[in-house]
Amino acid sequence: MSNKLPVPAPCNGDTDAAVEAVRLALMAISRKRPREQVVGLEELQARAQAVESSDYQHRGEMLPDLIRDLHTSIMAGHDPAELLELAVLVHAQTTRGWLYVVGAPLDLRREPTTLAHRTPDDLDEPDHAGRRGVVIEMVATGAFDLLPSVQTTPGQGLLSFRV
Secondary structure, three states: OOOOOOOOOOOOOHHHHHHHHHHHHHHHHHHHOOOOOOOHHHHHHHHHHHHHHHHHHHHHHHHHHHHHHHHHHHHHOOOOHHHHHHHHHHHHHHOOOOOOOOOOOOOHHHHHHHHHHHHHHHHOOOOOOHHHHHHHHHHHHHHHHHOOOOOOHHHHHHHHOOO
């Protein structure tokens, strides 16, 4: 196994290349131009699981294609609710987490959180996990004054709040 990742960017060529590929994929989907292939729900779920369970080097290599294929499939209208749900998990958990570990710049780490935050609007579900990801990101970066009004559920912890 290579020890090249997760050395924080910009110290490692492999990390830099993977971070740049993820940046380009996120930019493409934020502009609704992912330009990849339409893939079925089951395959995308399996690929998302494979990315999540892989080491950081392979995660960085697999994420850009997963992100682009996922959003190409969403735009094609195949299983939109399930794919949007998967997109929230891929962005809020896998992509954001990987970018954090490899030391990507804060503005780039916020992009998957922002995309996850927009997904509940597409699903018409205002109390969705994508919203929680934004709050977690704001807390992690110390942006307390930007936090939405948060109501926690007693005994449930941070991930059970309503925004």
